[in-house]
Amino acid sequence: MSNRRTKFATTAAILALVLSGCGGVGANNDKLSGDGKPVTLTSMGFGAGDEIAKVRVDEALKTISPDKVKLSENAFDAQQFLSAVAAGSPPDLVYLGRQVLGSYAAKDNLMPLTDCIAKQKIDMKQYRVPAVKEVTLDGKVYGLPEFYSNRIVLINNAALKEAGVDPAGVTTSDWAALTDLARTLTKRNGKGKLSRIGFDPKIPEFLPMWARANGVSIISEDGRTANLADPKLVEALEYTVSLINLQGGWGKFKAFRDSFDFFGAKNQFAKNQLGAFPMEDWYLNVLAENSPDVQITAVPFTGLDGQTVDFVSGQAWAIPAASKHKDVACEFIKTMTDSKTWVKAAQARAKARAAENKPYTGTYTGNLVADQTIFGELVKPSGNTSLDAAVQVVLKAQESAVTLPSSPAGEEFLKAWESAVNRVLSGDQKPAEALAQAQEEAQKALDAAAGN
Amino acid sequence: MSSVQTMAGGPPSTPAARPETAPEPAATPRRSASGGSRNLLSRTAFRVVLLGSSVLFLYPFLWLVSASVKPRPEVFDNLLIPEHFAPGNYARIWNAEPVLNWFLNSVTVSLAAAATVTVSSSLVAFGFAYFRFPGRNVLFGLVLGTMMLPGAVTMIPVYLIWNTAGLATTQVPLWAGNLFGSAFYIFLLRQFFLGLPREVFEAARVDGASYWTMFWRIAVPLCKPAMIVTFVFEIQASWSDLMRPLIYLRDPELFTLPRGLKAVVDRFGQSGEAEWEIVLAGSVITTLPMIILFFILQRYFVSGIATQGRKG
């Protein structure tokens, strides 16, 4: 009997091992690292989707060989990251928005890269200064910047011609004129449904840019005082919401926009479903690849004072404080963001595009040195005047780049104002009321983070 | 609860074969001729109502499958037969995400969940059904009470337990709780065990059978249908679960299909930048296995649900 029982216990134990084995996350690998055996780093937030990513990953893997990195295609997820930290098994590498990075740095979930930079002799001067500022908290660098997404206004020539307006004359400096333009460009079909959005202000996500246009920043320069209740910001929100309201209101507006073929050949420009919108530079690449023949015009996004506001944001690589392979991780992110790596990747893309007989509109990186080569040598006039001109507009705008300062409560701050805009859009609150509430929530989070 | 006893008194027949003493007005004897034709009329009317609502219930599936093989710009054209056929959507999601892993994870997790809950619940149910011991009714009342306990109340401490055990980022918490039985299944299986004539067990005991033998050799084989109901039900419940995979799984390669589908929605369903055809292909992949299982085992699904109402 006891024999049988032991047997049962053994079977149960084996079964448990086998079953839990499905869940074991490389815990055994970590112990081997001391022996010089190859390790596999876990990561979060980065997927090797296109050649720009693939080429760089291959390069970076070469430098850390025989060690490996397991990439995950899904975007950085705060909940997943924090629960992994809580479980004591954070990823070795994370790829996340520079706007929110400060939150995790302030909580010591991420490690300062001071040692990493010194050991690997990372040349910090190659990175763009505003980008580095975004990932610097209390004088310490917590991340290496990746892309550098500039925002410009993209205009659908066909729609404007139809309305008899010159696309090059479109400006966001005159809000009354922009309202008229949006009204003119908006189209409804016979049944009253939207068939074209005239002008999409892209809120909530672009609200900080509209705030800049109206002369204010949504947060203080040191990233510790929220400025969400500023009358100028309220005005900017009121204005952008009014744009959406005159185009049928948020409900219709968003439902229609959700049906766009954004990444396809029948995108909203090709199908004449959108008049104009402020957008990030990478979208030029999407257009170049999918609908190179569609005529568009790019103009800089300008403030009420007529000055260009190039609102920039992007991602960064960071290393969790509890990462088990900090050195390898450091080496990996160094290579990923290095100018030589970027150039190699850009060459690959330029080649791929040339093979398809399509223009390459450039890759806007957080690496100044890389960009000099990319736009100096690789991006050549393609003959597609519309896209070539757009690239020049982005490059010119880049001189007026503004970023949000890094903040110890970046994530909470972002959530506070985004929710406020959502409440306004869905009609729950008036702009002033919503932003006052957001100010309170955000400041509370900022104070709490500063107290840490 | 007294209707429970009525049911428990019956023989342990196959649940699906439970006699359905239906009040079928058509079978009601001797109606006048005019009543008969009115009857025919109303039956036709009922059929029409049923056919109409069937369309409402089935059409979303057809729409889903059809839209999942349409190219992006045609997803919303609401045509049943795609104008252009784009099976490449499936290839794209296959390449973009570890879909096969997700499928296998879902299979493993739901099989583990179903197997453990069936074994543990039938043990406990047999304990309640056969044995007499102090506190039995109180304990059984407690079992029924836990059915009403919202999972949200214990969610956090249970997470902390798994976290302390170092298993919080594995698949173990998705099924291991089932090792301890589950109130609804205990209730269901107890009903069936109670339906077994006590004499069978008394006879076995006279022959010197142990309690374990009585459970394993007599009770379990006789109640196989009820155990299959339990198994099938738990497969379905575990397959659909989103909350627990959201809490516990971090590594995308460990995701189950619903958790994976949520990741696909997050990745490809961004407002204004959505690639719905990928999300739809993912939805079909997540749903199809359950539909197939349902068609194979539908009598168990249906009889399991039907028994629920009789607890009242």
Place this chain on the structure above:
Amino acid sequence: MPGVTVAPAPGPQPRARPRRVTGLRRREALAGYGFLAPWLIGFTVFMAGPMIASFALSLTDYDILTPPEYVGWDNYRELLADPRVGLSLANTLVFALLHVPLTMLVALTLASVLARVGRRSAGFFRTVFYLPVVTPRVAVGVLFLLLFNGQVGLVNSTLEGFGIEGPEWTTDAPWVKPGLVVMSLWSVGGTVVIYLAALKNVPTELYEAAAIDGASAWRQFRHITLPMISGALFFTFIVLTIASLQVFDEAYTAYYGTAAAGYSSDAALFYLIYLFQQAFRFLHMGYASAMAWLLFLVIVVITVIQVRVSRRFVYYEGQ
């Protein structure tokens, strides 16, 4: 345990037994506890223990990374002042108030019709009605977003065919919850099957007798059917309510998560979603525990009221 076993067992046949059987009975009782062991352990470790732990946690600030800090009733005070707790609770109650009665009404209608057609076709239609129930809720959330898209979705296109201009179900705040409720009716099949089983258990003689008395169809339904299936109605009433107070999957899929974060709609912020965010997105374990207890109390109060009220209407066989 031995002390307990001496007490008279409240078995189904509590008749006095001769003394010599006591040993046997004790063995039987021990074996009984043995069979119950999995549940007893599970109840202690995964239910009773966590219930208590959850309450203890609700009196602390705890983020897992640092040890819990006792804060007394602060979490509960904060909770009552948190507008999002109020909002999510209101959203959840509105959903339950729409979802439960509509589900019962639609299910009862379908079941009544099913009970009146031949058994073969009833089986077919039952299968059709049940199919959506086995569809994972995440997929239902996806279907909701697409089918109910106000501009190009199937639902509004169909309504348009009847000359009705449908609302913006997925984006217009007042219509989000009604939209989710309509979508939830797609999964009414489980309740239909329960009602159908209950309807088939109503003795045919009752209808025959009523028919002879010349009772109208409505009176038969009101005075025979309803009382006879009141047990099933009551059961589904309770279960549907508890489930709808914990609604999560569809709304979370459609409106929350990493990408949707920029466009989440407060109209779909259900209580469990907010609780989940507090617990696992912000690691406010203490606060979330307090929220969990509030939900528990709400559910208990609602269930007690339901039981009290229903007691007057539910007819039990044999009483």
